[in-house]
Amino acid sequence: MSETVETAGEKVPARRVLGLAVPALGVLAAEPLYVLVDTAVVGHLGALPLAGLAVGGVVLAQVSTQLTFLSYGTTSRTARLHGAGRRAEAVSEGVQATWLAVLVGLVVLGAGQLLAGPVARVLSGSDEVAAAAVSWLRIALFGAPLILITMAGNGWMRGVQDAVRPLRYVLAGNGISAVLCPLLVYVADWGLEGSAVANVVAQVISAGLFLRALVAEKVSLKPHPKVMRAQLGLGRDLVLRSLAFQACFVSAAAVAARTSTAAVGAHQIVLQLWTFLSLVLDSVAIAAQSLVGAALGAGSARQARGVAGQITRYGLIMGCFLGVVFAAVSQVLPHAFTSDPGVLGEVPHAWWFFVALQPIAGVVFALDGVLLGAGDAAFLRTATLVSAALGFLPLIWASLGFGWGLTGIWTGLSLFMVLRLTAVVARWRSDGWTVIGAVR
Structure with a gap:
């Protein structure tokens, strides 16, 4: 029997539940809190940039909303292998989810660049707001593959019951970006585009930390299409x-x-x-x-x-x-x-x-x-x-x-x-x- 769950009875210690739930809450709350900071910074530029951020942010948020299977689905598959005492295979699920994140992320990036203008116009109903949204979105979309890599990283780490490192990685990215955002927007005078660059920087840092953790596990990094197809089935x-x-x-x-x-x-x-x-x-x-x-x-x-x-x-x-x-x-x-x-x-x-x-x-x-x-x-x-x-x-x-x-x-x-x-x-x-x- 694996030691990942308590075998003496049906329950697990409450501290173990809290040890997983509290860091998970921190990860879940980090992005909304960063969005609040971003909104407050851009809000002082005026109504038009704020409206552009609102529209662009809605579009980018749909990426993470619709592709959460890279996190939740990976946790499910990884946790089973971890419970069976097969940690290397559990981490390998994370490798395949990360490859999937890269592939899907590149598709999202390409499609987003092509469709940013039409989608922004539909959502905004104003040419001025649409133009502001597109200027933000075209930059922020470069973070899409990185957002998905972070999701996959959260998924496999939760599956092996390592909930603290994901919180550190996400807070590192968002924390540095929260400091960088006003500097780029006001000091560098990049305006709304500065907000988008800060957003991408956050994703680069967080995704980079998750990738480093994956490499440190010393498992094969080769893609396995069969496993990715299984993950996509759950994702559907x-x-x-x-x-x-x-x-x-x-x-x-x-x-x-x-x-x-x-x-x-x-x-x-x-x-x-x-x-x-x-x-x-x-x-x-x-x-x-x-x-x-x-x-x-x-x-x-x-x-x-x-x-x-x-x-x-x-x-x-x-x-x-x-x-x-x-x-x-x-x-x-x-x-x-x-x-x-x-x-x-x-x-x-x-x-x-x-x-x-x-x-x-x-x-x-x-x-x-x-x-x-x-x-x-x-x-x-x-x-x-x-x-x-x-x-x-x-x-x-x-x-x-x-x-x-x-x-x-x-x-x-x-x-x-x-x-x-x-x-x-x-x-x-x-x-x-x-x-x-x-x-x-």
């Missing part, structure tokens, strides 16, 4: 799942915008808080991926089920705690985001759904991590697509037709989460996900 399911999320949240934003200016402002405030708390809960899910994958790789379905139950309880407790906290600050926190009375009047129509959903989200995200760790991506893909088609999307568009506003939108999100909860709990209680072995 995760990309489809991600597209379902995007369809739901883009639709929600579109309907909120067509409801009223106050409604879209309130929706943005609550949605950003939802996204932030999702990162907190997702850190537990990442720990679940590593521990469950290792347990199944070690041949212990009993251990995997024990860890799954333990992680689910942690998710529920965290969700309940967050719900109580945000219920308590409901009269205060929205004022930190806006002083507009119309927006503040709309916030409660979404806020109490957001609060009530936290315990559900805690369980759903925890079990997402469990099933991803088990390599059960096909089930998660189907569950997400069905939940979106039956729950979120119909109610969102009905809200537009019947004028239900934010109440209708967030009712749709609630139904979406309840359907996902039902699906993942049913799957968890079955034995369909507990496939043992180094490779699923």
